[in-house]
Amino acid sequence: MNTNPSSRSITNCDVAVIGGGPGGAALATFLARAGHHCVIFEQSKFPRYHIGESLIPHTHGIFDRLGLLPQLRASAFPVKHSVRFVSHGGKESVPFYFSETIPGERARTWQVERSQFDTMMLDHARAGGVEVHEQTSIDKVLFEDSRAVGVQTVSADGARSEVRAKVVVDASGRACIIGRQLGLRSPLPELRKASAWGYFRGGKRLPGIDAGETTMFLIPGGGWFWYIPLPDDMVSVGIVADPEYVFSESDDMEAAFTREVAKCAPLADRLSAATRVGPVRGSRHLAYLNRQTCGDGWVMIGDARAFLDPIYSSGLYLALGSAELAAQCIDDALKNNDVSAARLGAFEPALWKGVDVVRRLIHAFYDPNFSFPKFAERFPEHRAALIDCLIGDVIKDMSAFTAALEQMTPPPPPLGSNIPKSIAPQMASV
Ligand SMILES: Cc1cc2nc3c(=O)[nH]c(=O)nc-3n(C[C@H](O)[C@H](O)[C@H](O)COP(=O)(O)OP(=O)(O)OC[C@H]3O[C@@H](n4cnc5c(N)ncnc54)[C@H](O)[C@@H]3O)c2cc1C
Numbered sequence: 001m002n003t004n005p006s007s008r009s010i011t012n013c014d015v016a017v018i019g020g021g022p023g024g025a026a027l028a029t030f031l032a033r034a035g036h037h038c039v040i041f042e043q044s045k046f047p048r049y050h051i052g053e054s055l056i057p058h059t060h061g062i063f064d065r066l067g068l069l070p071q072l073r074a075s076a077f078p079v080k081h082s083v084r085f086v087s088h089g090g091k092e093s094v095p096f097y098f099s100e101t102i103p104g105e106r107a108r109t110w111q112v113e114r115s116q117f118d119t120m121m122l123d124h125a126r127a128g129g130v131e132v133h134e135q136t137s138i139d140k141v142l143f144e145d146s147r148a149v150g151v152q153t154v155s156a157d158g159a160r161s162e163v164r165a166k167v168v169v170d171a172s173g174r175a176c177i178i179g180r181q182l183g184l185r186s187p188l189p190e191l192r193k194a195s196a197w198g199y200f201r202g203g204k205r206l207p208g209i210d211a212g213e214t215t216m217f218l219i220p221g222g223g224w225f226w227y228i229p230l231p232d233d234m235v236s237v238g239i240v241a242d243p244e245y246v247f248s249e250s251d252d253m254e255a256a257f258t259r260e261v262a263k264c265a266p267l268a269d270r271l272s273a274a275t276r277v278g279p280v281r282g283s284r285h286l287a288y289l290n291r292q293t294c295g296d297g298w299v300m301i302g303d304a305r306a307f308l309d310p311i312y313s314s315g316l317y318l319a320l321g322s323a324e325l326a327a328q329c330i331d332d333a334l335k336n337n338d339v340s341a342a343r344l345g346a347f348e349p350a351l352w353k354g355v356d357v358v359r360r361l362i363h364a365f366y367d368p369n370f371s372f373p374k375f376a377e378r379f380p381e382h383r384a385a386l387i388d389c390l391i392g393d394v395i396k397d398m399s400a401f402t403a404a405l406e407q408m409t410p411p412p413p414p415l416g417s418n419i420p421k422s423i424a425p426q427m428a429s430v
Pocket of ligand 1: 055
């Protein structure tokens, strides 16, 4: 008998999940716990590299409900207590400690090395009863009329087969399998940012509880660098700025990154004794969204739905948060034998509203006339809501906060309004 699920062939399941990253692994864990036959198809063999290392504190509740806190506490991932901004001239802000507003352990989170973190999450899903097929990619979702009914798998040797599923979840990250297949994925012209990043061994660390902080180095023209300490004396460093700025002198990713690091004096100082390890990677177009994110028999979560900007480290939180919300709706849909878009996507209006709050804050950050200290000074009654945004607690009513924000920075165009074709009803509710 073949006991290795990765090589066992299957023909049907309750839920087929495309992608075993954090979003897919979390969703599948919740659904397997609810008794559903849930199968993850992951194209890579874990551990595999991934960008996106800084968590935000509001992930704590999800890790708790997943049962992952003991493993995270026992890990070597640096503990993140705070975020600090450093101006181009080297002036450092007072660190923003999450413990100022959040009591106890929830005020701490982690800087995660993604190959280890993602493996931890996928193994946890497996241990929770999820069937995981690694080195198995999905090249298309099967539709009958407009309802998703399964997936076409491609194994490492190129063999294709079909797996029927009651629900298909796209958790494929930036690959956006359903979004590309149905022509739903669209760049966000209002948020045109590029990024280039690399890893260094031996970068300076701050003492005490600041050792695990995320430091943001601001550069002229509205761009910035992240500096994220990782295990084994490694640090992740990346620039986010307009593509015209990053590639102003050369189209070469490594040359552009190296030049910009050298130009940012406070950052170069942190790296003065460090050695770069591995390649420089990058993305020339960070932001996109899908103008429809669920349908009959299918739903998107995490980066497969949308990605805006790394500035608030909201990506992993939104992947895990959308996974948990979608899992509740899928469980409800399966129990009621109704996998319509209306039931599967019942979580979407609230999630889009939360994403839109993050989007407004991203626009505020890149508005040269806006400053968070000035906002907090003018609207002290909204300081707590501002902090809620920075830790990720945004899937709730934030209308008073966004109204105040609009008094200091013009709101961006309505979500999805500059995307061709009609927008999804869920998004229109924002
Ligand atoms: C420059 C940059 C910096 C970032 N920094 C941060 C940060 O500091 N903090 C943060 O929280 N987020 C950050 N992010 C965002 C973060 O990386 C993502 O939000 C997060 O990884 C999304 O998780 P996911 O599970 O949705 O997708 P992913 O983690 O991308 O997982 C998707 C999985 O699907 C698999 N897959 C893809 N196609 C197929 C296929 N056809 N068949 C089968 N499997 C497939 C992939 O191999 C992958 O394992 C950053 C992103 C960028 C671009």
